[in-house]
Amino acid sequence: MALKVHGTVGSPATFRALAALHEKDLDFEFIPVNLSAKEHKSPQFLAHKNPFGQVPVFEHGDLKLFESRAITKYVAEAFADKGTSLIHKDPKKSAIQTVWTEVEAQKFDPTVAKLGWEIVLKPKFGMTTDEAVVAEFEKKLEPLLDVYEKRLTESKYLGGDSFTLADLHHLPTLQGIMGTKVKSQFDARPHVSAWASDILSRPAWVKVASMLTK
């Protein structure tokens, strides 16, 4: 059964799903969705792909999914015996992994995505960065990264001793922010800095990120 991803190059959520597929070494068809042309808001897309009008959308035979983290979880579970094992089987290890996937979704993503929007995307769209918002979110990031630093002194990866979805989910926003002044906050914390370099240099992620330069 063919695997398909409807998505957009540069979309963090699309890139999250693609990272999981590459880690699993799976062949899939990438179907570009033009956000500027509002393809994701067409009646067809809303009715048959994602009623919330967002990318990515994943298809595996008759299964259709949206929400990037639900897609990565399905890919990790359905193709457990292929490529990198992205999930723990042991219930306790799995629970710790879930804690950190939640931390990414509830704390890291809202903070770092906001910084990325202000510092990277607004200037790209001809809008003015709100420096007060940047300062506010940089301040929020400090204690968050302190918790990450402590966690990463206990284990090499967030979810335990091996790379899992808990790490992978960070990749798109992490990549975006590491090209900005906010990188200094990561560099100031040795374990966070080593973790970021490690996961950003994974071949599967390098493959995804290279789509930006094609």
Ligand SMILES: N[C@@H](CCC(=O)N[C@@H](CS)C(=O)NCC(=O)O)C(=O)O
């Ligand atoms: N929580 C969703 C977020 C999806 C999302 O925000 N997608 C963006 C691109 S990264 C999008 O489709 N934006 C267009 C829109 O919301 O109209 C996920 O993880 O899949």
